[in-house]
Amino acid sequence: MPPKKAQVQEKVLLGRPGNNLKSGIVGLANVGKSTLFQSITKSSLGNPANFPYATIDPEEARVIVPDERFDWLCEHYKPKSIVPANLTVYDIAGLTRGASTGAGLGNSFLSHIRAVDAIFQVVRCFDDAEIIHVEGDVNPVRDLEIISDELRVKDIEFVEKALDALGKQTRRGGQSLEMKKLKEEEATVGKVLQFLKDGNDIRNGDWTPKEVEAINPLFLLTAKPCVYLVNLSEKDFIRKKNKYLPPLFDWIKKHSEGSPILPISACFEERLALMGDDAAAAEECKKLGTQSGLPKVITTMRTALNLGSFFTTGTDEVRQWTIRKGTKAPSAAGVIHGDFEKTFIQAIVYNYSVLKELGDEAAVKAAGKVMTKGKDYVVEDGDIMLIKAGAAKS
Numbered sequence: 001m002p003p004k005k006a007q008v009q010e011k012v013l014l015g016r017p018g019n020n021l022k023s024g025i026v027g028l029a030n031v032g033k034s035t036l037f038q039s040i041t042k043s044s045l046g047n048p049a050n051f052p053y054a055t056i057d058p059e060e061a062r063v064i065v066p067d068e069r070f071d072w073l074c075e076h077y078k079p080k081s082i083v084p085a086n087l088t089v090y091d092i093a094g095l096t097r098g099a100s101t102g103a104g105l106g107n108s109f110l111s112h113i114r115a116v117d118a119i120f121q122v123v124r125c126f127d128d129a130e131i132i133h134v135e136g137d138v139n140p141v142r143d144l145e146i147i148s149d150e151l152r153v154k155d156i157e158f159v160e161k162a163l164d165a166l167g168k169q170t171r172r173g174g175q176s177l178e179m180k181k182l183k184e185e186e187a188t189v190g191k192v193l194q195f196l197k198d199g200n201d202i203r204n205g206d207w208t209p210k211e212v213e214a215i216n217p218l219f220l221l222t223a224k225p226c227v228y229l230v231n232l233s234e235k236d237f238i239r240k241k242n243k244y245l246p247p248l249f250d251w252i253k254k255h256s257e258g259s260p261i262l263p264i265s266a267c268f269e270e271r272l273a274l275m276g277d278d279a280a281a282a283e284e285c286k287k288l289g290t291q292s293g294l295p296k297v298i299t300t301m302r303t304a305l306n307l308g309s310f311f312t313t314g315t316d317e318v319r320q321w322t323i324r325k326g327t328k329a330p331s332a333a334g335v336i337h338g339d340f341e342k343t344f345i346q347a348i349v350y351n352y353s354v355l356k357e358l359g360d361e362a363a364v365k366a367a368g369k370v371m372t373k374g375k376d377y378v379v380e381d382g383d384i385m386l387i388k389a390g391a392a393k394s
Contacts, residue, residue, distance in 0.1 A: 012209040012212040012213060013212070013306060013324075014202070014203060014207070014212055014215065014216065014223045014224075014225075015117055015118075015216065015223065015224065015225070015305075016117065016216060016219075017324065018324070019307070019321075019322050019323050019324060019327075019335055020088070020322075021088075021117040021118070021305045021307065022060075022088040022089070022090060022115070022116045022117050022118075023087065023088070023089055023090070023116055023117065023118045023119065023120055023227075023301050023305070024089070024090040024091075024092045024112065024113055024115075024116035024118075024119055024120065025037050025089065025090065025091050025092060025120045025122060025229075026092050026095065026113060026119045026120065026121050026122070026147070027094065027095065027121055027122035027123065027124070027143075027147065028094055028095055028124070028143050028146065028147065029094030029095070030094065030124070030131055031094070031122045031123065031124035031143070031231060032122055032124060032231040032266035032267075033091060033092070033094065033122050034059075034091055035266040035267065035269075035270050036120075036122060036229065036231070036264065036266040036269065037059065037061070037089065037091035038270065038273065039266065039269035039270050039272070039273045039294060040061075040063055040089060040269075040294055040297065040298065041061035041062075041063055041089060042273060059090065059091040060088060060089070060090050061088075061089055062086040062087070062088055062089075063086055063087045063088075063089050063298055064084045064085075064086055065084060065085040065086060065087055065298055065299065065302060065309075065320070065322075066295040066298060066299065067084070067085065067299075067309065067320065069309075069311070069352045069356075069382060070082075070084055070085070070309075070311070070318070070320045072352075072356060073311060073313055073318045073352070073384075074318050076355075076360075077313055077314060077315055077318050078315070079313075079314065079315055079316060079317050079318045080315070080316055080317065081316065081317040081318075081319075082317070082318050082319075083317065083318070083319040083320065084320050085309055085320040085321070085322045086322075087298055087301060087302060089120075090112070090115075090116055092112045092113060092116075095146070095147055095150060097146050097150070110150075110151075110154050110221065113151070113221055113224075114219050114221060116224070117224060117225075117305060118224050118225045118226070118227070118301060118304050118305050119224050119225070119226045119227070120227050120229050120297070120301065121144075121147065121226050121227070121228050121229065122229045122231055122266075123140045123143055123144060123228060123229070123230050123231060123248065124138055124140065124143065124231050125138070125140050125230050125231060125232050125236070125242050125244040125245065125248065126138070126231060126232055126233040126236065126242075126265075126267075127233075128233075138244070140230075140244045140247070140248045141247050141248060141251045144248070144251055144252070144255075145251075148201070148222075148255060151201075151221040151222050152196055152199070152201065152221075152222055154221055155196050155202065155220045155221050155222050156193065156196050156197060158218055158219075158220060159189060159192055159193045159196060159218060159220070160193065162189050162218055163186065163189045163190060163193060166182060166185060166186040166189060167186065169182050170182050170183050170186050184210070184214075185214045188210070188211045188214040188215070189214060189218075191211070192205075192211075192214075192215060192218075192220075196222070201222035201223075201255070201256065202215065202220050202222045202223035203222060203223050203224065203225060203226070203256070203259075204255075204256065204257065225259070225304040225305065226256060226259045226304075227259065227260045227262065227297070227300050227301055227304050228252055228256075228259060228260065228261045228262070229262055229264045229297065230242075230245065230248065230261060230262065230263045230264065231264055231265065231266050232263055232264070232265045233265065233267065234265050234267055234268040234271070236265070237263060237264070237265035237268055237290070237293070238265075238268075238288050238289070238290045240263070242263075245263075248261075249261065259304075260300045260303075260304065262293060262296060262297055262300060263293065264293040264294075264297060265293070269292060269293065269294055271284075272284065272285070272292055302322075306324055306325050306326075307322055307323070307324060307325065308322075308323055308324070308325045308327075308379075308380075308381035308382075309321060309322060309323070309381060309382065310323060310332055310379050310381075310382070310383040310384070310385050311352065311382075311383070311384045311385070312336070312384070312385060312386070313384055321335050321336065322335070323335055323379060325381065326378060327378070327379050328375065328376060328377060328378055328379070329344065329346075329347045329349075329373055329374070329375060329376075329377040329378075329379055329385075329387075330344040330375050332347075332379045332385065332387075333347070333387040333389060336387060339389070340387055340389040343389040343390035343391065344375060344387070344388075344389050345388045345389055345390055346372055346373060346374055346388050347372075347373045347374075347377060347385050347386065347387055347388070348370060348371070348372055348373075348385070348386040348388070349370070349371045349372075349373050349377070349379075349383050349384070349385050349386075350364050350369050350370045350371065350383070350384055351380060351382050351383055351384065352382040352383070352384055353382060354367075354369045355384060
């Protein structure tokens with residue numbers, strides 16, 4: 001008898017499933033969030049001002065995702081219509097010490113964070129006597145600790161409520177399968193509570209797929225992936241030096257290992273945006289020997305959200321579709337149209353990298369690189385797909 005193949009347990013990701021995921025710009029008041037939001041989104045939304053809580057209700061905008069593959073495909077096909085991928089970004093009101101107990105815009109602010117799927121955490125690392133700091137002075141590590149503590153305290157509150165609700169159900173007793181499941185869930189939620197009380201963020205835990213299934217419905221703030229945006233002065237951004245960076249990096253490595261850290265200068269990005277012309281902005285960057293940090297901010301967040309892309313191409317339209325990595329072909333088809341998922345037959349697939357290497361579709365076909373894939377095919381980032389589906393039932 002040949003040995004049985006060990007079953008690979010499918011990894012379940014923290015966070016809600018889906019392709020239309022949102023990110024929120026978060027930080028203490030007056031750290032440059034709204035200025036950064038306006039620069040990223042190239043809009044006049046947001047409310048940059050030199051006082052706390054200038055932003056109250058979160059602003060929302062969609063940001064085009066920069067992607068050289070999409071640009072190449074548009075140049076190659078010269079289509080009548082182009083539709084790039086985008087990322088939804090929210091500018092969320094500034095947090096303050098005591099937010100978890102309602103200070104400042106407290107509970108409203110935290111509910112806004114709860115509604116997004118990932119966090120851009122802006123940390124102020126520039127000195128400017130004209131821009132007040134809610135804590136009195138610039139100290140990035142202290143600021144990070146304030147935000148971390150406030151989010152964790154709120155999570156503890158959420159988890160305690162969930163544990164209390166589960167306890168009321170399990171106290172009924174019994175041996176049913178439903179009761180067994182409730183008790184397992186209660187044990188997981190109890191483990192999560194202790195993990196938080198020990199000073200840890202949920203995203204840093206080593207959770208089993210079953211535990212993740214119990215954690216995700218709690219929508220915990222510290223479970224969300226986080227990208228740290230280190231807001232520097234224009235001078236420090238260009239010279240890539242700042243006195244606050246070493247302790248800041250040490251803190252993030254210790255408390256949020258693996259989370260991306262991106263230096264950015266909100267005032268520099270604002271200056272580039274005000275030029276109103278991409279060519280002029282590019283010329284300014286060339287003159288200063290630097291480049292805008294915004295494209296990397298957007299692509300890094302997509303990676304943090306575990307998002308990828310596939311393309312549909314032709315002379316009529318080139319479109320970039322957003323999917324969660326690991327998505328199977330029928331679900332990817334459903335992103336194009338809900339009926340396609342239900343009536344999916346097969347997908348004709350080849351990857352962008354093959355097309356670019358060989359030059360055109362005819363060469364890809366001649367090389368035997370066009371594949372016909374069924375329902376179990378896991379779509380790869382950069383796939384070019386033609387979906388075949390049946391007629392939807394009326």
